[in-house]
Amino acid sequence: MVGWLLARLVRSLAWTWRADASPWPVDGPCVVAFLHGDLLPMVGLHRDRGLVVVASRSKDGALVAAALGGLGYGVVRGSSSSGGADALRAAERALREGRSPAFAVDGPRGPAGVVKPGAEALARRVGVPIVYGVADAPGIRLRSWDRFRVPWPFARVRVRYGVWRPGEGTLEEAIRRIGERA
Numbered sequence: 001m002v003g004w005l006l007a008r009l010v011r012s013l014a015w016t017w018r019a020d021a022s023p024w025p026v027d028g029p030c031v032v033a034f035l036h037g038d039l040l041p042m043v044g045l046h047r048d049r050g051l052v053v054v055a056s057r058s059k060d061g062a063l064v065a066a067a068l069g070g071l072g073y074g075v076v077r078g079s080s081s082s083g084g085a086d087a088l089r090a091a092e093r094a095l096r097e098g099r100s101p102a103f104a105v106d107g108p109r110g111p112a113g114v115v116k117p118g119a120e121a122l123a124r125r126v127g128v129p130i131v132y133g134v135a136d137a138p139g140i141r142l143r144s145w146d147r148f149r150v151p152w153p154f155a156r157v158r159v160r161y162g163v164w165r166p167g168e169g170t171l172e173e174a175i176r177r178i179g180e181r182a
Contacts, residue, residue, distance in 0.1 A: 003063055007067045010067060019157055019159065021158070022161050024049075029095050029100045029128060030100050030128050030129050030163075031095070031122055031131070032101065032102035032131050033102070034104060035104065037112060037148050051099070051102045052101045056078070061077065076090040092125065095126050103119045105171065110145040115171050115175065123164075132163075133159050136158045139155055
């Protein structure tokens with residue numbers, strides 16, 4: 001029930017935002033990456049992409065998974081600290097079926113902005129690019145480990161995308177560069 005309510009709240013809030021996003025940079029399936037702090041604006045604005053989101057097996061992850069399901073996302077449970085191998089196999093299966101898995105790449109416990117290797121490993125193994133996104137909007141930044149962003153209602157939410165391919169440095173460097181330009 002709480003997940004359903006959260007999904008409705010996110011959907012209502014996202015409906016008020018004015019999205020200012022760069023064009024989606026690839027055709028076809030890819031791995032999608034974002035930082036935990038940008039979770040709310042990213043899931044609020046990408047409900048129509050048919051993404052499969054990886055959510056942790058924690059209690060918080062269960063709540064997030066329920067809300068994501070209510071927003072129409074496919075959900076795979078697992079993280080670098082619990083069930084990571086199962087989550088990567090499910091994400092690989094989604095890619096081979098033509099769907100794109102999405103990861104909050106700096107989690108599940110941080111530190112914020114430090115990218116874990118799962119998304120890069122998956123992209124290398126399957127041979128697809130990573131589309132990474134960074135969101136910026138006026139609103140509240142929580143004092144949590146991830147500095148979770150909650151954009152104000154009716155805010156302009158700016159999203160910038162980049163594409164990472166194996167051999168182009170690290171994903172963390174790429175996300176940091178685009179974040180500086182956002």
